[in-house]
Amino acid sequence: MKIAAIVGSIRKDSYNLKLAQYVKERYKDRFELEILSLRDLPIYDQDIENTPPEAVTKFKAKVAAADAVLWITPEYNGTISGVLGNAIDWLSRVDKVMVGKPSWIMGASMGLMGTVKAQLHLREILFAMGLSSPLLPGNEVYVGAVHEKFDAEGNLIHEPTVKFLDAVVDNFLKWYDTYHRATVAAK
Numbered sequence: 001m002k003i004a005a006i007v008g009s010i011r012k013d014s015y016n017l018k019l020a021q022y023v024k025e026r027y028k029d030r031f032e033l034e035i036l037s038l039r040d041l042p043i044y045d046q047d048i049e050n051t052p053p054e055a056v057t058k059f060k061a062k063v064a065a066a067d068a069v070l071w072i073t074p075e076y077n078g079t080i081s082g083v084l085g086n087a088i089d090w091l092s093r094v095d096k097v098m099v100g101k102p103s104w105i106m107g108a109s110m111g112l113m114g115t116v117k118a119q120l121h122l123r124e125i126l127f128a129m130g131l132s133s134p135l136l137p138g139n140e141v142y143v144g145a146v147h148e149k150f151d152a153e154g155n156l157i158h159e160p161t162v163k164f165l166d167a168v169v170d171n172f173l174k175w176y177d178t179y180h181r182a183t184v185a186a187k
């Protein structure tokens, strides 16, 4: 199974990127996670949405080819980051590659609430027309005080968070099997 991780921070030392890398490594026997960078995506412009730059075409093709999408979002000013909103704008238009694509959400922030507000907004956005992504219910992964939970080598050293991630991954794969493999097979 191939999952595309869309990380809403382009910062070199991003904790959300560390979380994506941790998930990729820890669950490599369960699924293949490709982490997509948003760094090269231009700002969405409706004038060029039908003839977008190559970076957009490539990004959309990777999302289209994935069985599912894992959103890993920071929280900026109580909502999702601009770069993540920008990626969503591209994904929501023309070929609308998120329609029907199962997805799930994680997020990390230095605040104690761990991206609660950003994830609430993201859930709402993903139900919008042009996206319509079936979302894993519950299983809300809020990694708060994230700077205390990773060591310098990028290991997640907070055992309760690791255990919770293990459970969420199990739940995601069960949900995916129950609701989506059958749909794909029937097509």
Ligand code: FNR
Pocket: 009, 010, 011, 013, 014, 015, 016, 017, 074, 075, 076, 077, 078, 079, 108, 109, 110, 111, 112, 113, 114, 115
């Ligand atoms: C933040 N940060 C932040 N944290 C939070 O919990 N709630 C918030 O609303 C905000 N707002 C915010 C705005 C801006 C512009 C910045 C740069 C930062 C702090 C944020 O959680 C922290 O910088 C994380 O480390 C960002 O995620 P990455 O880049 O480490 O993945």
